[in-house]
Amino acid sequence: MATMVLNATDLFDFEVIESLNKPSPFPLAGASIKSADALYHPKAGSIQLKHAGFPHLQLIDMRWDIASDIELHDTVPSNSISINFMLEGTIDSRFRGLSHDLNMRAGTHNLIHTPESGHTNQMKGGQSMASLLIGLDRDFFAAAIGSDDAWSEQILTELHHDRPFSGVRGVQTITPQMRHLIDDIRSNKATGPMRNLLIQSRVLELVALEIDQFRKPVAGSETVPPHEAEKLHQLKAYLEATFLEEHTLAQLSRYCLLNEFKVKKGFKELFDTTVFNYLRKLRMEYAGKLLRHCSYTVDEVAAMLGYEHSQHFSIAYKKYTGLTPTHYQQGKKSVVMA
Structure with a gap:
């Protein structure tokens, strides 16, 4: 299957996108976000967006039924803090100014600040991708995180020099508490001022949990180096999102970029159970x-x-x-x- 190369500005050009009048086969849960568009792009497939804007933050609930392999180029610079809670699907991204790729998988999250344009996102066709995307005003974000720990001090330094950064080098796992807040945001049916206050408070609580997780580095062990521990934590999140699928050790090894021996030994060392016993659980x-x-x-x-x-x-x-x-x-x- 040939890879479609698209620009983000072309993809969301409403002269190209046809609004669907019929009900979408992939409805987003609830009616928490006020504007909802079911869109169809002849190359990219079916896209659903629900958007809500508040002072200092923007919120997008997105589901995308991707028709074919896509390489999406983002040529528009942004000065905000971008957060992605990946609920379904996969996306592999390269951001200008970051020394590492950001490979998002179901059940993971991260935040980035990339003031320069020139980002590339790779997405496989035949998948449904769902994300909760949050954009925070950088000054609001800087004031909110404070400067009483090493992580926050480093982030504030990067912001001061207008340098790109990510919350962590890889990704972190969406915890059950985070997932509860995400579900609440997406399904909240309150109206009027109560709705606005509830959504904003849930989003800020969600971001606070994320930052607290970033401040606590992934723990390794005496025999598992931190960079391997991070990959194994990502593998654990992947298993939690795909436990009904069939898995082999070889496939899981390719997923987390560790050899099979390190997957077996490291997973047991970190989580006190084997990979397949955890799947059974x-x-x-x-x-x-x-x-x-x-x-x-x-x-x-x-x-x-x-x-x-x-x-x-x-x-x-x-x-x-x-x-x-x-x-x-x-x-x-x-x-x-x-």
Whole structure:
């Protein structure tokens, strides 16, 4: 498949983009952001945007059903702080002035300040990409972060000299607390002044959690160097976003750019479990939620987890929890999952 090369200004040129009058097949959750456009670009595919503007911050809830491989060039400079919470899909970016690429995966986030233009974004076709994008006024951001720690002091220095920077060299994991705030922002149905206040407060709380995470470097261990630990934390976030998919050690090794030995040894060292035991934990806990809180049958849950035969799922579930799926679903006794 040939890669489409587009400029961001061309992509969002409304003389080229046709507004869709019919309901979009990829509706964004809720109605939290006031303006909503379902757009179609003949080269790029279907795009949905919801935008809200407030003093000192802009908010975009975006979903993009990407038709083909795209290389998107951004030629418009920006002096704001740009934050991306990547919810679905992947995007690989190169920013002018940054010495490292920024490869966003589902369940990760970062912030950048890139006052120069000349950025390039690579996106694979056939995927649905969803992001919550936040733009903060740089002076507001500088006043908000203070200068009482090494991370903030470094960021303020970069801002003072108008130099590009990212929050961390790679990406960080979207935590459950962050995800709760993101869902609240996207699904908030309040109206009027209450809506504006609630969204702004949630966004600022979300940014505060992000900055607090940046201030605490990814911990390594005696045997796992910090740069490898960072990649393994990214791998953990990837597993949390894709645990229903089939994974091989070779594929996971390619994803995080570490050899298979380092993936196996480092993951066990950092998280006190193996990669595939962690995947099993995620799948079984998800199955438990479906069984207890949804109206699915055991056969349906087994199929959702990729089991060809529900009996195999029942055996695996009982081995993990001590109960059969049917007994757990009926709530015959409380079980704390390992």
